[in-house]
Amino acid sequence: MDATHPQTGHPIRVAMVARAVFPLHGYGGIERHVYHLTKYLTQLGVVVTLYVQSLPPNATPGDLRPHAIETLRYDYTSPILPPNGVIGRQINFPIYSWRIGRRVARHVLHSNFDVVHTQGLCAFGYAAARHRDPRLQTTPFVANPHGMEEFRTSDRIKWLAYAPFRFLYAYGHRQADRAIATDSCTKDDLPRYLGVDPARVVVIPSAIDVAECLSQVRSELRTALRFRLGLTSGNPILLSVGRLEPNKGFDVLIAALARLRDELPPNWRWLLVGSGSARTALEQQIREAGIAEHTVLVGRLSDEELHSLYEEIDLFVHPTRYEGSSLVTLEAMIHRRPVVASAIGGIPDKVFPGRNGLLVKPGDVDDLTAQLRAALAARAQWSEWGAESERIVRSTFDWPVVAQQTLALYHELLAGNHTSHPTRSG
Template sequence: MSLPDPIRVAMLARVVFPLHGFGGIERHVFHLVTHLARLGTHVTLYVQPATSHDQPLVSEELAAAMAAGGGALAVRHLRYDYTSPLLRPNSILGRQINYPWYTWQLGQQVAAAVRAGSYDVVHAQGLCAFGYGWLRRHDATLRRVPFIANPHGLEEYRTPDWRKWLAYAPFRALYSYGTRSADRAIATDACTRGDLPHYLGVDPARVVVIPSAIDVDECLAWTRDDLRAAMRARLGLDEADLVLLSVSRLERNKGYHILAEALARLRPQLPPRWRWLLVGQGKERAALEAQVRQLGIAEHVTFVGKLSDNELHSLYEEIDLFVHPTLYEGSSLVTLEAMIHRKPVVASAAGGIPDKVFDGRNGTLVRPGDVNDLAAKLAAALAARAQWPEWGAASVEIVRSTFDWPVVARATLAEYRRMLGKDD
């Protein structure tokens, strides 16, 4: 069969950077649709109305780049929040109310457009696959158009907290049904490919690996010499012998309580003026502050709080080692961010991290939640400090070859073409 030119894609999502915040999913959707458009794809993005009007979805420069590639990006808005002002729309209960209705309305709208011949491919993010997936299972007309779904990090399946496990049950049902309804299900890392059949019941033959990514040029452009100097002065880094950095929400599952204990054990092996910087906010901060005081390492630990993109990427340039002791994880974009700034990494062998960090090549992997292993691996990394520049160079090569958005967007477009070229 002849392929359509350009390929017309319906992108089903709820949020996109910068209209709805700065998180990993928001950035994933933004970079996916804009890089696909740069490659000549015509994308219609379905999201909730903007919650931030500080800046437009795309700049004039980016719009020109998409047009030069022959692509286009249109946006359709659907109401998401049906809760009262007394209930946060994205709380667990708020999501249980809002998401089923949102994904159902989204599915109906996209299904009508597919029946009218408006799209060649439907691509759903996360829970947004459910509504369209249900309609597609009950309408053979919709099954003529390829459908691909990305369930992302599967946090709802991994949490060890039994209360969250119970609360997430409705989301797991939506994820599983929607993703199983697709022709292709995306695993964001090769090492997590088996998670989709295991957790969601997806046919292994339908799983395709398309990594989550970062935009290398964007990340490096956020670095500024004046902010590098400002961050050094603000955090007193000129006086430090060793600077460790961790970046994420301050939550129990990120394993910082494990890292604090490991660092306390390593004090005799650490240089006198070592520092551990924690960037991020979250409910675990008070407990971590109390823990580092009890361990006697508070003078070495700084809770930096939230940083802007420019501040964070400038800070990456000023640290020595990135440490990510997470207990469970999705793809881990912060690990990629540290790597593109030429940093060696010590990180848990969780989620997609083993596809990014390789023992003795650009860092070392640690058993999640094992304080003894973390302390031993940190000690080994410190002993190999002379190799850190070589590890940092390897980090850059890994990101640029596999996890840069232009590479991943081409892989996504190639999968669209395979789906369109296959006779079912």
């Protein structure tokens, strides 16, 4: 499908509205999502104007080449409050969203864009402008809410603190012509948490760039990591990746490995990549569980180091208590690794029991122990499971595939199917 507007014949012009984008502002999942979506839509011929917060000094866009980059101030609370702390974020982000939404609306009224596509809370500002001015209703509005961690947190204080944020988040996405669910198994979350009309929900997966991931593997890094992490004699080698925070469930995995300690081969290894506030508590639990000699808390790794490390491990374990789409699971899968992961968020759309891994009840030590035991018993199938992991990613979760699905959605809306559409899978 080409990027030609079905009615005017000119290239489709999209306002991509976000707070931050890789590599200009950071390395998080949403930043990378905006980067890859912009990159691959541009390659398809879509004219993308990227709206983001002010650029840091000496920022370089790498191979990010949108038609234009429009920026706006985000931080209004420093040095009094951290700009992305619980309170600072709830002040800064709504103001930013409101102001950038009004700016985009002015350009839409001047017929500069054919589609407005927002990321996260940026939906709020444009939705408010669209509600006030009926002329904006004729331009398709697509909103992507991403992981919605504020709706899933088990921390009551954070839950209460984020109440205004959740209200604005829900309001913005209810006004969109289409709200994107990043996995089929989480599409009901948008009506449940945000109040979005189910007929306006469309499933388009979050993705990884397969070629980019595999190109970052370095043979010299693989060798260095083997010696640095003591992997030369490890068998099997288990890997987990994520922020060291309670919601990632690494404490559950430690408890399960402690139970399996006497059943595992004498030289097994578990590598935990990431940093966060729970590191000290996890270190203490590892010592008390008697698995310290088998465990390495690796800390943060560069992209090249991490993708090289995926090539050195045998099994990827992701014991998260709650999750969005889980890009680290996809990363492990493209490196042909079998996966044991929690049946939460978008993971059941990626891990299929007996095909490329096993699923676990989130937060359940008994079930994680049982599923790890089952995975170890099926070790002869790990190569087959890994091949299936790769096939799943290449067919469904590679950015060139997902960009085409996004372009198809734009065509659908520009053809006049604005107001409602049956929920469909990406």
